[in-house]
Amino acid sequence: MMSDESPALRGNAGHAQLVRAINERFNALSGPLFATDASGLFEAYLDALPGHERQEYNCSCCRVFIERFGGLAQVDDDGLLVSAIWDGDTAPAAFRGVATTLARLVRQAGITMPFLSSEAMYGKPAAGGWHHFAIEPARVYRDSELENAWQHACARREAFVSVRRALDEYSAPVCATALRLLKDDSLHNAEAALGQAQFLVDLHAARDAVHGERCKDNLVYRMVALAPMGFCHPRTSMIATLLDDILAGKSFEAAAASWAAKMDGLQYMRPQALPTAGAIAAATEAFEKLGAASALERRFATMADIQETIWLPRAPASPPAAGGIFASVTPKPASSQPASMTAPPVVMTLEKFRRTVLPDADRIEMAAPTTKVLFTALTSAVHADARPIMQWDTPAQRNPVAWYVYSGGSDPRDFNLSGDFYEVTAITPLPHEWAGQSHPQHGKGLVLLLKGARDLSCKSSCIFPSCLKSELRAFRSTIEAYSQANDMPGSGEDNVAGMGLYQGGQCAVLLRVTSKGQVSDYRIDRWD
Known part of the structure; x- marks a missing residue:
């Protein structure tokens, strides 16, 4: 933690109070921060001090801090910039005019780019026997796990x-x-x-609700x-x-x-043009530098790769042990219910099915579709230690699993399925939703994993640039060309695939559920 003791100017407790105030203000912030084009802040800082004190505060460490971090700002709901550092209301009395002046200059500035940093300390809290302006951030301002925060800030600016x-x-x-x-x-x-x-x-x-192009652009930022x-x-x-x-x-x-x-x-x-030789060379160099070359090798996923399920089948209850004085008596066979007497399926939404039926379901079967549907296959990384490249995969929480469908749907036979009903072996959210993650650009969905289902027609490694991290966007055409040129390994009976149900898209399905020995049919007609 930063020291609360000696200020930069010997005997001036106000400076130490100001350092504490800017740390408290900065670490109370939430939401994105932005670098601005506010200039002349250090000169304004000195000019706002009494003339006899200016030379004593003319410190190179404090200059560097103010020039690098003094212009940081947030955007309020009206599109106006608010200083992330300076606040005249909370500054000590001796520095209230200084903080007010700098806050006004930041408010009048324009955004240059988002602020992202992996630094654990902004500025030098102590150097040369003196204490200086510095902030110990309570959170790390980054939007990905890669170390190059500058690269990500530039990507957000673009x-x-x-x-x-x-x-x-x-x-x-x-x-x-x-x-x-x-x-x-x-x-x-x-x-x-x-x-x-x-x-x-x-x-x-948001733009239409405020006045002035700068305020409009600030809200967009x-x-x-x-x-x-x-x-x-x-x-x-x-x-x-x-x-x-x-x-x-x-x-x-x-x-x-x-x-x-x-x-x-x-x-x-998919990109519409093949990558040039220069693009391939640049992508090769970038992936080697990132240590991500092996991450492009993909395989079909197995049940061991599934990290989250909302339903798994339960084993049927064991029958009571035979015995008793009437064990030798043969019971009258139970009459079968005529087909004409079969109850019609109960129609409900998928959300209601999840709430009311799924918790007690011991076994689920899915009726074979009569047309092509969005059968969904899941893939994973060949190398478990490969660099994370999927948007939802991080070093702290590994999840290299992805999925794909064929636009227009697939025939059941293309996914190794036949018969009138298919056994559901598990129900899982789409991989990008595991562990509570949210990537709304990919939608919401569930996959009914089906016994024996696997893609028999896949002829590529199915890497889609839209699922990769943003820093790989520049290599879109090269990655897609690589995907098309390489087959997916790992095809076998242990592959996981099934029927995809998607919010706002395909969601209709007929399910046969066995619960406590009772069998009922449910027709899912929509998501919610």
Whole structure:
């Protein structure tokens, strides 16, 4: 912890109080921080002091601190900048004018980029026998596990530029129309862009609520800093197809056909051009530098890779032991219920099924679909110690599992399934939702893992750049080319795959549930 004792200027307790005040203020903050273009802060700091004290406070360590960190700010709900360091109301009396002056300069500044840092201490609390301005941050300002915080700050700045251009190109009514169409479930696999459409609508609403371009941009910066990186590049995302068609005044039928064509074969996740030799060389160098070369090797997942389930089958209760004085008496056979008397399935939402049926279910079977559906396969890393590259995989909480589907669906035979009903061996959330994580750009879903299910037609390693960490975005085309050129190893009977149920998308399924010896059918018709 930082010392509360001697101030930078011998005998001046006010300076020590100011250091404590800026530490308390900074560590009470929540939400993103931003670097600003506030300049001349150290000169203003000296100028605000009494003339006879300025030379004594002209300290190189304090200068470096103020120039590096003195301009940090947050964005309030009105789009105005608020200093993360200086506050005249909480500063000691001797430095109240100094703090007020610096806070005003920061408020008048403009954002240059998000502030991200892995440093455990900002500034030098002690040097040359004196105490100086310094902050010991209570939290680390980073948005990923990689060490290069500067790289991530730059990526967020580029994301702001991308979003800002998209807002200029796609008006609020255009974005609102796109959101309505996606919410209406009238477009195939709409959940792939639903979250991003809502993000754009919210951005327009936030900008329209304040006055002045700087305030509007400040709010965009704040929202971009908090958003999934996948939301922040609309022009290169699938949603651009829909927005462009709306902007062009196309009919719904034409827009829907264009959307379906882009979705076909998951092409929206794939670059349209092969990588150049230079791009391949740059990607090779970057992956070697990151120590992530082995992370691209993928395999089919097994049950051992599944970290979270919401249901597992239970073994049937053991029958009572034979015996008693009437053990030799043969009972009358129970009559079978005629097929015509079979009760119709109970129709309910998936959320209600989870609450009311799943807790007591001993066995679940899924009725074979009559058309192609989104059978879902799961994959994992070949090397358990490979560098995390998936958005939801971190060194502190490893989770290299991903998933894929075929746009337009798959025939049961392509997933090694036959018969009228398939046994459900487990139900798991999508991998990016395990351990309470939230990556709304990928939607919400469950996978009914089915006995014997595995993808028999996969011809690539199924690495989709949209699932990778943002710092790998620059190598999108090279990663996709690698995926297409390499087969997925590990195909076998222990693979896990099954039926995917997705919020806002495919959710209809007929399930046969055995609970305490009773069998009932349930038709799931929607998510909630």
